[in-house]
Amino acid sequence: xxxxxxxxxxxxxxxxxxxxxxxxxxxxxxxxxxxxxxxxxxxxxxxxxxxxxxxxxxxxxxxxxxxxxxxxxxxxxxxxxxxxxxxxxxxxxxxxxxxxxxxxxxxxxxxxxxxxxxxxxxxxxxxxxxxxxxxxxxxxxxxxxxxxxxxxxxxxxxxxxxxxxxxxxxxxxxxxxxxxxxxxxxxxxxxxxxxxxxxxxxxxxxxxxxxxxxxxxxxxxxxxxxxxxxxxxx
Amino acid sequence: xxxxxxxxxxxxxxxxxxxxxxxxxxxxxxxxxxxxxxxxxxxxxxxxxxxxxxxxxxxxxxxxxxxxxxxxxxxxxxxxxxxxxxxxxxxxxxxxxxxxxxxxxxxxxxxxxxxxxxxxxxxxxxxxxxxxxxxxxxxxxxxxxxxxxxxxxxxxxxxxxxxxxxxxxxxxxxxxxxxxxxxxxxxxxxxxxxxxxxxxxxxxxxxxxxxxxxxxxxxxxxxxxxxxxxxxxxxxxxxxxxxxxxxxxxxxxxxxxxxxxxxxxxxxxxxxxxxxxxxxxxxxxxxxxxxxxxxxxxxxxxxxxxxxxxxxxxxxxxxxxxxxxxxxxxxxxxxxxxxxxxxxxxxxxxxxxxxxxxxxxxxxxxxxxxxxxxxxxxxxxxxxxxxxxxxxxxxxxxxxxxxxxxxx
Numbered sequence: 001x002x003x004x005x006x007x008x009x010x011x012x013x014x015x016x017x018x019x020x021x022x023x024x025x026x027x028x029x030x031x032x033x034x035x036x037x038x039x040x041x042x043x044x045x046x047x048x049x050x051x052x053x054x055x056x057x058x059x060x061x062x063x064x065x066x067x068x069x070x071x072x073x074x075x076x077x078x079x080x081x082x083x084x085x086x087x088x089x090x091x092x093x094x095x096x097x098x099x100x101x102x103x104x105x106x107x108x109x110x111x112x113x114x115x116x117x118x119x120x121x122x123x124x125x126x127x128x129x130x131x132x133x134x135x136x137x138x139x140x141x142x143x144x145x146x147x148x149x150x151x152x153x154x155x156x157x158x159x160x161x162x163x164x165x166x167x168x169x170x171x172x173x174x175x176x177x178x179x180x181x182x183x184x185x186x187x188x189x190x191x192x193x194x195x196x197x198x199x200x201x202x203x204x205x206x207x208x209x210x211x212x213x214x215x216x217x218x219x220x221x222x223x224x225x226x227x228x229x230x231x232x233x234x
Numbered sequence: 235x236x237x238x239x240x241x242x243x244x245x246x247x248x249x250x251x252x253x254x255x256x257x258x259x260x261x262x263x264x265x266x267x268x269x270x271x272x273x274x275x276x277x278x279x280x281x282x283x284x285x286x287x288x289x290x291x292x293x294x295x296x297x298x299x300x301x302x303x304x305x306x307x308x309x310x311x312x313x314x315x316x317x318x319x320x321x322x323x324x325x326x327x328x329x330x331x332x333x334x335x336x337x338x339x340x341x342x343x344x345x346x347x348x349x350x351x352x353x354x355x356x357x358x359x360x361x362x363x364x365x366x367x368x369x370x371x372x373x374x375x376x377x378x379x380x381x382x383x384x385x386x387x388x389x390x391x392x393x394x395x396x397x398x399x400x401x402x403x404x405x406x407x408x409x410x411x412x413x414x415x416x417x418x419x420x421x422x423x424x425x426x427x428x429x430x431x432x433x434x435x436x437x438x439x440x441x442x443x444x445x446x447x448x449x450x451x452x453x454x455x456x457x458x459x460x461x462x463x464x465x466x467x468x469x470x471x472x473x474x475x476x477x478x479x480x481x482x483x484x485x486x487x488x489x490x491x492x493x494x495x496x497x498x499x500x501x502x503x504x505x506x507x508x509x510x511x512x513x514x515x516x517x518x519x520x521x522x523x524x525x526x527x528x529x530x531x532x533x534x535x536x537x538x539x540x541x542x543x544x545x546x547x548x549x550x551x552x553x554x555x556x557x558x559x560x561x562x563x564x565x566x567x568x569x570x571x572x573x574x575x576x577x578x579x580x581x582x583x584x585x586x587x588x589x590x591x592x593x594x595x596x597x598x599x600x601x602x603x604x605x606x607x608x609x610x611x612x613x614x615x616x617x618x619x620x621x622x623x624x625x626x627x628x629x630x631x632x633x634x635x636x637x638x639x640x641x642x
Contacts, residue, residue: 031464034469035468103460106524131496132475
């Protein structure tokens, strides 16, 4: 497997050999069945499934899974229950990574989610599960303590920026920045843009230089840097 | 017996008029009677006669004041029932006007009604003098043989009176139909005022109902079609990832279906996103706009400048309209603004006004009168008393400015 691991101190739960355990909170039964299939395909063991936020918290407390897959809109209010549940999971059980799925992504929810800690967090559009392989990659990345932000979230964050520093970037550098913000590694970015890894590294150095960001190599630190640049970090 | 049509009409009208007037007598004279009583009692009190008069006087006064609505109701019934004139229910604070009607105008009208009915009755009596003359005791009749000549004159006078009665009755009814609705009903400006208030209220209701409907549709689509489509796309994705052994033709079909499903999700999402996103209720306008701006097919810069503690100052309906304005405007820019490379959305608050400006750098020449998008947009802005302005000179740039009142 082409694993994109941050490979740093961020306590990746379990060893690589151990089967990772997952909890699913999704109120659409149809989709839940599909998600179970995908998780099993990715080598996860689904230890609990639930359709609402309270059940999710109980399941996480009981099973302490490696990752929780959480739908944002769930009963009873059908608004942002999933976001709130995700926040309390991250606070109470930091070892459990959280991947939020939603029909629409909202930068405000992303801001809440990333405010404290950007490791082991993901926020993706639901439709991304349809691209099974990419989704599995994001899933593994988040479970291993990495980050996965939907391109839509990144786009929403960019919309808010006063454009001056960004306008210094070339179109290709913007693409690379967006992919960085999604949480991808150099190899991942290179594969996506069909260029060599060294070209990506050069772009990143240019971006960091143009935006006056410190150089960093770990994925999540880069995400942190990007987010800070976007005005979301601490 | 065949009565000519005209006479029949006159007769019908006369019957109607006289019953209307006759019914007016007790209603009009009742207040007169009450006032007379009050006057009498008042004199007694002033002269110091009797000890319980003040109590009775107070009772009579209270009765007079409180009988006003009942009398007004009775009068409204009389007008509606007999003349088919519907006097709208007056508002409470205009009661003194109907009180004036019952006490002053009413007494006068009552007097005229009494006169007219007396004229009618004496007319009938006089015209038919030959019919009943025999029944009058002998000594009361005109005491000499010439009485039949006198009776002849009496008959003539009676007929003349009867001939005059329909016209007089009609005139009196006309007078009443002028005075009654004017004094008993609400006056025209008040009527307009009330109508404006009614319309404002019903319009707000309609706006809210439409919002609720959009929310419901959004929710239904979210829980239904959107989940099914995602599930479909996911299953096709799984098929694509697992069924690697299939012949290339089959794989192509699965590929195409997978793409189609993803496109359908995207299209439906874009449509539903324009309706009423849940985040608008949860986090307000500012938060909801990010999603719109990021979805636009061209770069959009978003600047929202609302004081954070007052960010929810607008009513949900106004926020929904502001959201819709940005959504429609960006759709419009993407569809129609030729050569536009970027757009800018600015939301600010000026006092009690929420101002939304959408500008693009296209070649301009947009016409609000053409294209249903802009018309619908302007209508929706007007539904919350907002103003819509557009400037799109040929050559560009195009700027749309919407101002919405947002005082809670």
